[in-house]
Amino acid sequence: MSETAELSFEEALKQLEKIVSELESGQAPLEKSLALYEEGARLKKLCEDRLEAARLQVEKISLSKIGAVEGVAPADFSS
Numbered sequence: 001m002s003e004t005a006e007l008s009f010e011e012a013l014k015q016l017e018k019i020v021s022e023l024e025s026g027q028a029p030l031e032k033s034l035a036l037y038e039e040g041a042r043l044k045k046l047c048e049d050r051l052e053a054a055r056l057q058v059e060k061i062s063l064s065k066i067g068a069v070e071g072v073a074p075a076d077f078s079s
Contacts, residue, residue, distance in 0.1 A: 004042045009050040016043040 004012065019040040022028055028036060062070040 004039075004046050007046065009047060012043045012046045012050070016040055016047065019043070
């Protein structure tokens with residue numbers, strides 16, 4: 001497994017999907033399953049962190065009645 005911190009979101013997600021598939025197959029021995037689970041947990045955290053960072057970068061754009069941009073503000077996802 002590669003260093004998780006250097007992976008892009010897409011690479012981490014792809015590796016996580018591969019791990020889930022291998023674990024679901026039930027073919028891996030116990031020790032390997034435990035190692036895969038730990039790596040999967042790291043990849044899941046990385047994906048969640050990257051998604052949260054992206055969510056915080058999204059901006060809400062206010063438009064006037066004629067469609068012109070009036071302002072930009074951080075998006076509010078709490079509702």
